[in-house]
Amino acid sequence: MIEALRKKAEELLKNKTVSVVFGYGEGSTPERTRPVFITKPEEVNKLTWNKYCVYNLTTYLKRQETRKLGKPAIVVKGCDARTLIVLMKESQIKREDVYILGVSCDGVGDPLAEKCKACDVHTPRIYDDLIGEKGENKELPFDERYAELDEYENLSEKEKWEFWQKQFEKCIKCYACSNICPLCFCDRCIVEKNQPQWIDPSAHARGNLSWNVTRAYHLAGRCINCEECQRVCPVDIPLNLLNKKLAKEAEKNFNYRPGYNIDDELAMSTYNEKDNQDFVR
């Protein structure tokens, strides 16, 4: 698979289909990989593919430094490819702006990442080229996809509140969660606005609660569950639990899975008379 990936990348750079390939390279330890940006055909040997390729590289589509490199080919797993669909639907990229190098994936991380345990997109649902075997994606039932929430949902309201207070206490406001998120693409984040000051910048109880809840809310009905926020959190806050809970509520109410079917209308920016309105009182 690695050879096929390198060959394809070399071809795309040689015939100038793209100016850069966003891919995975060897990391600083054998248990890590790192993002690499290949601009020369002779450098494609830096590309790799293994179970440590956890990153969602589509986040580099929002960064000015990597955008400057020109049209990219981007290595995506099935989950990452869903981000591209959301970005297209939200008018952040055009289909022709990216060359999608899909990789078929049996799961990443060691131990296996939580996101992979209920994965039903082993083969990306959108790509220009597929590296690896094309498998048949069979959509998992709703309950199975959100089984990870069972334990959390069994907590009482009070227990949930205590759980999150304890978790958010650890937050140091480094904003790794939002900076890594490919769907947190606002040029100026709400935390950076101070007229008025919507969110207290301090890492105290009030500031941490308002930041973490706002971040999660802005991803409701948009998050594709790549779990990058949780992976990068230096203080180990289970951020994806919040995202996943909101994804579940959004899907339940609007029958919408972000980035799954490219023809589906967005849940949050589409009005439908049949939408559930019983929360309006």
Add this chain to the structure above:
Amino acid sequence: MEKSLNKKDFDNFITSLRGKGYKTFAPKKNNNLVVLDEVQGADEISLDHVITNNSIKEFFFPKTENVLSYRMEKNQVQIEEPEGFAVKAVIFGSRPCDAFSLPVMDKVFNWDCSDKFWVQRREAITIVTIACDKCDSYCFCTSVGLAPDAKQGSDVLLTKISSDNYVVETVTEKGESLIKEFESVFSGPSSDSSDRQVATVEKKFEIEKVKPWLDENFVHAVWTDFSLKCIGCGACTFVCPTCHCFDIVDECTMTKGDRVKNWDGCQFKMFTMHTSGHNPRSTQGERWRQRIMHKFKYYVEKFDSILCVGCGRCSRVCPADMNISEMLEIIETEASQSENKE
């Protein structure tokens, strides 16, 4: 006289300290992490980790703190200054790299004005370090002039000499008086004190070559190339024991408010953004260069210290696997190549 401390007496030490009104902090398991946190007894202390997730700096320079509160009444402003922020405490089992960050940071917090929050906490807290008996591939203290059993910055240093015994060395007068105050907890010299169990930390680069190269290479392709993967968050600076930038904000209503000092970091795009909209460090390459320059050039010129203790935390937590010692190895290689050209 040299003393020793048996692991079974750790609990006695912690309890005695607490009995005399000291707060006690030590490495402690918290789910997947080991963090420096308050402990009530030795059963909570973790001893088998490489390094704690959080650095020692938050005990002297917390992530957020009130520097004053104010209230506006008629034509008057009432100002209330915080009190009681410096609490008598012992940090037990911190690492030598963390301990060394304290004298390094003393220089900046006592520079053009003396930061009372830092200074008073420094006086109130005693540091009892445990030398590292293991390390990982991110550690590089030996490359920045330290060692896994370095004493600078500690008041007392414990070094493992057998599976449950530690040799005790006092480093400062403060350490000396602490040992004296709790003399009964400690034992006499140990017969096996020569057999110290100290980690071997590989030397990764020659620090002497770094600054001369930085002096000449403010403009260089490596800054952009190396930082392309950087996502511009503040994880590296916030876990760093020597990064000390902060921001002052007022959190207020119409009539009252708090003036708060918060950690800030040079990797954020907003860090140098001017109100005019101009940003003197508009790209991540420039922001990454600033981080390296500040640690290995500017601070050296101003305070005669490197602003890095080789703990490796920034590299461990980096979301994009940016590795600081790798950056310094690249600089060393570049420096050697330009030497050869000449």
